[in-house]
Amino acid sequence: MAKLPPPQTLIADRPSFPDQPWFDTRPSFAPGNFCYPAKKETMETLHMPNPHEWDPAADDWGLPDDWERILCDAFAERLEKHRSLKLFMDICVRCGACADKCHFFLGTNDPKNMPVLRAELLRSLYRRSHSLSGRVLGKAAGARSWDKGVVKELFYYAYQCTECRRCSLFCPYGVDTAEITMIVRELLHEVGLGTHWIMDPVKNCSFTGNHLGIQPHSFVEIVEMLADDCETVTGIRPKTPFNKKNAEILFITPSGDVFADPGIYTFMGYLLLFHELDLDYTLSTYASEGGNFGSFVSFDMAKKLNAKMYAEAKRLNVKWLLGGECGHMWRVVNQYMGTYNGPAPANTTPPISPLTGTVFKNAASTRMVHIAEFTADLIHNDKLNLDPSRNDHLISTFHDSCNPARSMGLLDEPRYVLRAVCNNFVEMPENTIRERTFCCGAGSGLNTEEIMELRMRAGMPRGNALRYVQQKFGVNHLACICALDRATLPPLADYWAPGVTVSGLHELVGNALIMKGEGRRTMDLRQEDLPGVDDAEPEEPGEDG
Amino acid sequence: MLSSLLLVLLIGAAAWAGAQAGFYLLLGAVLPYSAVLVFIAGLVRRMIYWAGSPVPFTIPVTGGQEESLGFIRQAKTDCPSGASGVWARMFFEVAFFRSLFRNTSAEIQEDCLLTKGPRSIYSSSKWLWAFALLFHYSILLVFLRHFRFFMEPTPSCIRFLESLDGIMELGSPRFFLSAGLMLAALFFLLGRRFFNERLRYISLPGDYFPLLLLIGIAGTGICLRYFDKADTTAIKVFIMSLTHFAPVSPQGLSPLFFTHLALVCALLLYFPFSKLTHMVGIFFSPTRNAPNNSRRVRRVNPWNPPDQYFTYAEYEDLYREAMAEAGLPLEKQPDGT
Ligand code: SF4
Ligand code: SF4
Numbered sequence: 001m002a003k004l005p006p007p008q009t010l011i012a013d014r015p016s017f018p019d020q021p022w023f024d025t026r027p028s029f030a031p032g033n034f035c036y037p038a039k040k041e042t043m044e045t046l047h048m049p050n051p052h053e054w055d056p057a058a059d060d061w062g063l064p065d066d067w068e069r070i071l072c073d074a075f076a077e078r079l080e081k082h083r084s085l086k087l088f089m090d091i092c093v094r095c096g097a098c099a100d101k102c103h104f105f106l107g108t109n110d111p112k113n114m115p116v117l118r119a120e121l122l123r124s125l126y127r128r129s130h131s132l133s134g135r136v137l138g139k140a141a142g143a144r145s146w147d148k149g150v151v152k153e154l155f156y157y158a159y160q161c162t163e164c165r166r167c168s169l170f171c172p173y174g175v176d177t178a179e180i181t182m183i184v185r186e187l188l189h190e191v192g193l194g195t196h197w198i199m200d201p202v203k204n205c206s207f208t209g210n211h212l213g214i215q216p217h218s219f220v221e222i223v224e225m226l227a228d229d230c231e232t233v234t235g236i237r238p239k240t241p242f243n244k245k246n247a248e249i250l251f252i253t254p255s256g257d258v259f260a261d262p263g264i265y266t267f268m269g270y271l272l273l274f275h276e277l278d279l280d281y282t283l284s285t286y287a288s289e290g291g292n293f294g295s296f297v298s299f300d301m302a303k304k305l306n307a308k309m310y311a312e313a314k315r316l317n318v319k320w321l322l323g324g325e326c327g328h329m330w331r332v333v334n335q336y337m338g339t340y341n342g343p344a345p346a347n348t349t350p351p352i353s354p355l356t357g358t359v360f361k362n363a364a365s366t367r368m369v370h371i372a373e374f375t376a377d378l379i380h381n382d383k384l385n386l387d388p389s390r391n392d393h394l395i396s397t398f399h400d401s402c403n404p405a406r407s408m409g410l411l412d413e414p415r416y417v418l419r420a421v422c423n424n425f426v427e428m429p430e431n432t433i434r435e436r437t438f439c440c441g442a443g444s445g446l447n448t449e450e451i452m453e454l455r456m457r458a459g460m461p462r463g464n465a466l467r468y469v470q471q472k473f474g475v476n477h478l479a480c481i482c483a484l485d486r487a488t489l490p491p492l493a494d495y496w497a498p499g500v501t502v503s504g505l506h507e508l509v510g511n512a513l514i515m516k517g518e519g520r521r522t523m524d525l526r527q528e529d530l531p532g533v534d535d536a537e538p539e540e541p542g543e544d545g
Numbered sequence: 546m547l548s549s550l551l552l553v554l555l556i557g558a559a560a561w562a563g564a565q566a567g568f569y570l571l572l573g574a575v576l577p578y579s580a581v582l583v584f585i586a587g588l589v590r591r592m593i594y595w596a597g598s599p600v601p602f603t604i605p606v607t608g609g610q611e612e613s614l615g616f617i618r619q620a621k622t623d624c625p626s627g628a629s630g631v632w633a634r635m636f637f638e639v640a641f642f643r644s645l646f647r648n649t650s651a652e653i654q655e656d657c658l659l660t661k662g663p664r665s666i667y668s669s670s671k672w673l674w675a676f677a678l679l680f681h682y683s684i685l686l687v688f689l690r691h692f693r694f695f696m697e698p699t700p701s702c703i704r705f706l707e708s709l710d711g712i713m714e715l716g717s718p719r720f721f722l723s724a725g726l727m728l729a730a731l732f733f734l735l736g737r738r739f740f741n742e743r744l745r746y747i748s749l750p751g752d753y754f755p756l757l758l759l760i761g762i763a764g765t766g767i768c769l770r771y772f773d774k775a776d777t778t779a780i781k782v783f784i785m786s787l788t789h790f791a792p793v794s795p796q797g798l799s800p801l802f803f804t805h806l807a808l809v810c811a812l813l814l815y816f817p818f819s820k821l822t823h824m825v826g827i828f829f830s831p832t833r834n835a836p837n838n839s840r841r842v843r844r845v846n847p848w849n850p851p852d853q854y855f856t857y858a859e860y861e862d863l864y865r866e867a868m869a870e871a872g873l874p875l876e877k878q879p880d881g882t
Contacts (some may be wrong), residue, residue, distance in 0.1 A: 007662055007663050008656060011653060011663045012655055017746055021746075022746065022747075079598065080597075081598065081599070082598060082600075083596070083599060083600045083829065084600070084604065084832070085598075086594065086595050087595055087826055087830060087831070090591070090820070090822055090823075090826060091822055091823040091827070091830075092823075093752070093820045093823055094744075094748060094749065094752050094820070095645075095677070096673075096737075096741070096744045097648050097673060099743050100650060100651040100743075101649075101651075106651055106653065111743070111747070116747050117747055131818070132818055133818050133819070140750055141749075141750070142751055165606055168606045168832050169606050169608060169644065169647065170644055170645075170647050170648060170649075171644060172642055172644050172645040172677075172827075173644075173823055173826060173827050173830050173833075174831075174832035175832075176604070176606065179604070206855050207855055207860075215864060215867055216867060216868045216871060217864075217867040217868060217871035220873065221871070242873055242874075243873050243874050244874070285868070286857050286860050286861075299601075300850045303849075303850060304853060304854045305854070307852060311854070311857060312857065315857055334839055335604055335839045336602055338839060338840065339601065339602055339839075339843065339844045339846045339849065340846075341852070343843055358615075361841065362612055362613050362626070362841050363840045363841065364840070364841045365841050365842055366840040373613055376614060376617070380616050405607070406606050406607055407605075407606070407607060408607060408611055408837070409607035409610050409611030409613075409619075409620070409624040409837055410613075411610045411611075412617045412618070413613060413614070413617060416617065429667070431667035432667070434609075435607060435608050435609055435623070436647070460653075460663070460665065461651075461665050464653075464663055464664050464665040465665070467662055467663075467664070468659070468660050468664060470660075471660045472659060472660075
C-alpha cells in the first residue's frame with residue numbers, strides 16, 4: 001500500500017471540476033483508483049457469463065465480440081424486471097439535492113461521483129434506446145450511445161458507490177442511486193467484468209460457507225479458540241454448539257467476526273451472552289456466513305448465497321433465526337430474504353424470546369431477529385446483570401451502518417444497548433448519524449487494500465465527524481454493528497482520528513456482562529488490562545452456578 | 546441553455562405570426578385539442594409503462610426508527626410499517642416535499658481550529674425546498690384560477706381562490722400574487738442552474754427548456770392580463786366553445802393570447818416525454834410508497850429465479866471426513882454408514 005498523504009493534503013488535493021462537459025470526459029484508470037479484476041477461474045467456477053482475464057489499466061478489456069448487444073439486452077431485461085429502474089431513469093429532475101450527500105463526491109470532488117451524474121451515466125444510454133426524444137434528438141436530449149469507453153466509465157463509477165442510499169433519503173422522489181449501481185454491476189457482470197475482492201468471497205461463501213473459504217473443521221477450531229479466550233478473561237468457557245439439530249435458535253453472523261480482529265471480540269461477546277442466558281441455540285458451519293457478497297454482484301447471486309440460511313434452518317429443525325451484527329447482511333435479510341427464499345421453512349415459528357416471552361412481531365414472516373433487538377429486549381426486561389463501569393475507560397460514540405439505518409430503521413435498539421453497557425456515550429453531529437449516517441467509505445465490496453486512498457477519501461465525512469467528537473468530547477471509542485465496519489473503520493479512524501478504537505456492540509456487552517460464577521475481571525475481551533484493577537490480586541475463577 | 550431559449554422564443558414567435566396571419570383553426574383548435582390529447586394519452590401511457598414492470602422487492606428507504614420493540618418509539622411517517630403510515634409519508638412527500646426539506650449543504654474546511662484538522666460542516670439549506678414549494682403551489686393556484694375560463698358559471702370556490710390570490714388589492718385588474726410568485730420561483734430555479742457550479746455541470750437542455758417555457762407562459766399570461774388588458778369575456782366564450790367541442794371563430798382575440806396558448810400547448814406536448822413526469826412518477830416511487838414491513842409480510846417476486854445453491858448434502862459430501870474428525874454431527878457417516 002502506497003503511503004497516504006496527510007488528511008489536509010488529501011482534501012486540498014481534490015481537483016476542481018473539469019472544463020469539458022461530462023459527456024466528453026472519461027476516467028483514467030491508475031493504480032489505486034480501481035479494484036483488482038476477478039480471476040477468470042473464479043468466474044468460471046461460479047458459472048458467471050463471459051469469464052475472461054482482463055486488466056482495468058489496459059486499453060483493451062477483452063470484452064466479448066457482441067458486448068454491445070449483450071449489454072443492451074441485459075439492460076432492457078432489467079427494465080422489465082424492476083419498476084424502480086424505469087422510474088428512476090425517467091423522473092430525476094436534476095435538482096442536485098443529492099449531489100453533496102454522497103461521501104464519494106465530498107471526498108473526491110469528481111462530478112461523476114454526484115449521485116445524479118452517476119445515474120446519468122446509465123440514464124444517457126437509456127434515453128438513446130428507450131426514449132423518443134433521445135432517439136430523435138440524440139445528444140441534445142442528453143442521450144448517448146454505448147461504446148467501450150462508456151463501459152469503462154460505468155465500471156469506474158459503479159465501484160465508487162457503496163450502495164449506501166444516503167442520496168435517496170434526500171431525493172424528493174426517492175431516486176435510489178444504490179439501486180442503479182446494483183443494476184449497473186449486474187450488467188457489467190454479463191460481459192465478464194467483476195472485481196476480485198467481491199467474487200472471491202462469493203466463491204468461498206458458495207462452496208465452503210464463509211468468505212475466506214475456511215473449511216468446517218478449521219472453523220470449529222477457531223471458534224473453540226475464541227471460547228478458550230473467553231475462559232481466560234472470565235473464567236467461564238462458553239458452550240459452542242455446532243450443527244445441532246432441534247435447537248430453538250439458529251444463530252448466523254458474518255464470518256468476519258470469527259476470523260478478523262476486532263470482530264472476534266464481538267463474537268466472544270455473543271458466546272458469553274448466549275452462555276449466560278443458557279440459550280438453546282446452534283451455530284452452523286454450512287451457513288457460517290451472514291454477510292452476503294452476492295448482493296454486491298446481482299440479485300440472483302444474493303438469493304443463491306442467502307438460500308443457505310433457510311435451508312439450514314430447515315435441516316436443523318430450528319424454531320427461528322437470530323442474526324448477528326452486520327450491515328449488508330441485514331439489507332438482504334430485512335428487505336430481500338423473504339422474497340428470495342421464503343416463505344420460511346415450515347418448522348419455524350414466529351420468533352419469541354425464550355427469556356422474556358417477547359414476540360418479535362416485526363419478524364413474524366422471515367423469522368429472523370436482529371441481535372440488537374434481541375439484546376435490547378433482554379436489557380429492557382432486566383434479564384442481564386450488567387456492570388457498565390467496566391467500560392468506563394471508553395468514551396464511546398456510535399456509527400450507524402448504512403444498511404440497518406436506511407434499509408431497516410434499526411437506530412434506537414443499538415443505542416439502547418450501548419447506553420446500558422457503557423456510561424459514556426456521545427453522539428456524532430446530527431447530520432452524520434441515524435438515517436443521515438455517512439458510510440464508512442468501503443461498503444459493498446470496496447474494502448480492499450488497493451484502493452486505500454480512495455477509501456480514505458470516501459471515509460472523509462465519517463472521519464471528520466469522528467475527529468470532531470474526539471477533539472470536542474474526548475471520544476476514544478467507536479461502536480458499530482457491522483462486520484465490514486469492523487474491518488474498514490479501524491484504518492479510517494487511524495487516518496482521520498488516530499487514537500479512536502473500534503469495536504462491535506456485543507464486545508462491550510461481553511465486557512459489561514456479569515456472569516454467574518465468573519472470576520474477577522481484570523482484562524477486557526481483548527485481554528487488555530482494565531484500568532483501575534492493575535494492582536488488585538487476581539482471583540481464582542469461581543465455581544459455575 | 547441558449548438553444549432552449551431560442552426554441553421557446555421560436556414557438557412564441559411562430560404562434561404570434563400565425564395569429565397575425567389568421568391560422569385560427571390551427572392555433573385555436575387543432576393545437577389545443579391535440580396537445581390535451583397527447584398530454585393525457587402520453588401520461589397514461591407512461592404510467593402503464595411503469596406499471597408494466599413489477600416491484601420485485603420491498604425497498605423503502607427508511608427515514609427513521611423502525612417498528613420494533615414496544616418501548617422503542619417508531620418514526621411512524623418517516624419509517625411507516627403499514628398503510629396509514631405510507632399514506633402519511635406520501636402525503637408529506639407530495640404536499641410538503643418532505644425529503645427535500647431535509648436538504649443540507651456540506652462545506653469542508655481544510656483546517657479547523659477545533660478539530661486541528663479538516664472538518665465537514667453540514668448546514669441546513671432550505672432555499673431549494675422553499676422555492677420549489679413556492680413554485681409548485683403557485684402554479685397549482687394559477688392552474689385552478691384558470692378554471693374560471695372553463696366553467697360557467699364560475700364555481701364559487703374558484704372565485705374564493707381568486708379573491709385570496711388578489712388579496713393585495715394592487716393595480717387594476719387586481720394583481721394576482723400567484724403569478725408573481727411563480728415567476729420569482731422560476732427565476733430562482735433557473736438562477737441556480739446558472740450560478741451554482743454543480744447545477745450548471747449537471748444541467749441538460751431538458752432542464753432549461755421547461756423552465757424557460759414556464760417563464761414564457763407566466764410572462765405572456767401576466768402581459769395578457771395587465772398590459773394587453775385582454776377581453777376575458779371573449780376569451781371565455783372561445784374557451785367554452787372549445788370545451789363543448791363546437792369551436793367558434795376566435796377572431797378578434799389578440800395574438801398575445803395565441804402565443805400564451807401555444808406555449809401552454811407546447812408544455813402539454815412536451816410533458817409526457819420529459820422529466821416532468823415526476824408529477825405522477827412520485828406516486829410510483831418504491832423507496833417511498835412501500836411500508837417497511839418486509840420481515841413481517843412476505844412480498845412475492847413474479848420473476849423470482851429458481852432455487853439453486855450449494856446444498857448441505859453436497860457440502861457434507863465434500864467435507865465429510867474433516868467434519869467427522871472435528872466431531873461435527875453428520876447426516877451420513879464416512880464409509881457410507
Ligand atoms: S435529488 Fe433526485 S431528482 Fe434531484 S438530482 Fe438527485 S436523483 Fe435527481
Ligand atoms: S448510494 Fe451512497 S455511494 Fe452511491 S451514489 Fe448514493 S450516496 Fe453515493
